[in-house]
Amino acid sequence: MSDTIVKTTDLSVAFKVKKDLVPAVRQVSLSLEKGRTLVILGESGSGKSTYMKALLRILPHDAAIDGAAEFMGEDLLLKNEKEMRELRGDRISMIYQDSLSALDPMYKVGDQVIETIRAHRKSVSRAEAREQAEQLFVKVGIPSPRERMRTYPHELSGGMRQRAVIAMSLCCSPYLLLADEPTTALDVTIQKQILNLFLELQEKDGMSIMMVTHDIGVAAQVADEIAIMYGGIIMEYGSTREVLEEPANPYTRALIAALPKSGDRGRLVAIDGQPPTIVSMPSGCPFSDRCAYATQICKSSIPHLTPVTQTHQTACHLYERKEE
Numbered sequence: 001m002s003d004t005i006v007k008t009t010d011l012s013v014a015f016k017v018k019k020d021l022v023p024a025v026r027q028v029s030l031s032l033e034k035g036r037t038l039v040i041l042g043e044s045g046s047g048k049s050t051y052m053k054a055l056l057r058i059l060p061h062d063a064a065i066d067g068a069a070e071f072m073g074e075d076l077l078l079k080n081e082k083e084m085r086e087l088r089g090d091r092i093s094m095i096y097q098d099s100l101s102a103l104d105p106m107y108k109v110g111d112q113v114i115e116t117i118r119a120h121r122k123s124v125s126r127a128e129a130r131e132q133a134e135q136l137f138v139k140v141g142i143p144s145p146r147e148r149m150r151t152y153p154h155e156l157s158g159g160m161r162q163r164a165v166i167a168m169s170l171c172c173s174p175y176l177l178l179a180d181e182p183t184t185a186l187d188v189t190i191q192k193q194i195l196n197l198f199l200e201l202q203e204k205d206g207m208s209i210m211m212v213t214h215d216i217g218v219a220a221q222v223a224d225e226i227a228i229m230y231g232g233i234i235m236e237y238g239s240t241r242e243v244l245e246e247p248a249n250p251y252t253r254a255l256i257a258a259l260p261k262s263g264d265r266g267r268l269v270a271i272d273g274q275p276p277t278i279v280s281m282p283s284g285c286p287f288s289d290r291c292a293y294a295t296q297i298c299k300s301s302i303p304h305l306t307p308v309t310q311t312h313q314t315a316c317h318l319y320e321r322k323e324e
Contacts, residue, residue: 004070005176005208006055007031011067013047013054015278022062022278024050025146026232026302028067032176032225035202036164037209039223041216041255043275047232048212050176055210056094057084072175090120093169097181099161103153108286109164110134110149117171136167140197159190170201179211183218195221201318228252231276231286234305238312248314251287285317293318 013025032038040048053059055069058080069076071092079087088094096102104112113133118124124132130149137145140163153161162182169177179198183191199222202209213219219226219240226243228236228251236249247253257269272301273290282288288298296316305313 003034005032005034005072006210007068007070008051008055009068009070011051011054011069012052012065013059014064014066015060016062016064022066023281024232024278025054026231028229028234029305030227030234030237032037032208032210032262034175034208035206036224036270037198037202037211037222038225038227039219040210040212040227040229041214041219042229042235043214045275045277046229048229049180050232051229052094052180052210052212056088056092056178057081058088086120087170089116089174090172091174092176092178093172093174094178095162095165095169095180097184099158099165099185100153105153105160109156109161110137113137113149113164113168114172116168120172133167135172137164139170139201140164140167141193142167154245158186162186162190162194166194166197167178173205175208177207177209179209181213182211184213185213185296191218192221198222216244216255228255231281232278233286233302233315234313235287235316236312236314237305238321242309242312246312248308248312248319249316250291250293250318252314254290285315 009029010027011025012023012027014021014023028051042048054065057076065077103109110133111135114126114129117129119131133149134145137148142148142160144165156164183194186194195218196243198209201207211222223240226240227234227316228243230251236243236247236252243252247256254271258271271290275287276282282299284299284301285303288294291298303315303317305315306319308314
């Protein structure tokens with residue numbers, strides 16, 4: 001059996017705007033191996049979350065999905081809604097950015113985890129599910145688990161709520177965990193604890209993780225591979241070291257240059273301009289309007305991923321010409 005957990009080939013997503021279909025994700029080909037972490041990194045509006053939601057088929061009904069998306073060899077785009085419901089929360093789980101909205105404010109946190117377990121494991125009694133939920137709370141580092149299970153979401157801190165959401169996502173021992181900006185709303189100390197928790201759980205259970213974030217620091221801490229996304233396309237892909245230490249794409253280099261440097265009190269090097277929206281996308285490279293190196297071909301033609309090394313690729317016309 002292949003070690004590839006999830007693989008997309010030319011996956012595209014478009015939304016209906018008035019009478020037109022407007023692309024939000026454009027021909028994205030990525031794969032994730034068992035026990036590894038892929039981080040999709042980019043600015044807000046780049047298509048990261050849309051790509052991830054397309055895998056789970058939880059986009060609005062007017063979204064048009066094209067290409068191929070395989071999970072453990074099964075084509076996700078060919079499954080009906082009943083089959084997808086059985087898959088979601090069982091073999092594939094997702095953690096959302098806002099833990100408060102991910103939990104129902106009307107029900108105690110423990111009850112929500114218990115019902116999630118029983119929804120996917122029909123033969124498990126409520127008493128057994130309660131015991132499993134308590135063990136999960138211990139696993140994700142929630143102190144006094146029995147007491148915390150009796151609380152409502154608003155009675156927990158942001159860090160504890162996020163741990164409860166992680167416990168819920170792990171209740172069926174998923175093969176794949178999708179995490180959509182899982183630490184954005186947390187302070188730096190809690191953020192580090194949550195990221196370390198992901199790494200610990202992955203090491204113990206061999207789970208694969210796909211995470212989207214706009215935070216390079218988060219990507220550097222947890223990723224085995226990084227995909228840089230902008231304007232709905234993959235601009236660069238490779239190992240964490242290659243992408244962050246030897247970036248081959250002007251957009252990646254601009255992102256890294258915009259980071260504050262230790263001990264540097266000077267002005268940050270901001271990227272000029274604003275990211276495009278799906279209704280104002282350049283006809284060529286999506287970064288061409290903000291790139292200092294853009295030429296006419298950049299403005300008229302979308303670049304394709306070109307090998308830099310065996311494990312490193314970049315989508316840039318400048319690099320393509322260098323290779324010729």
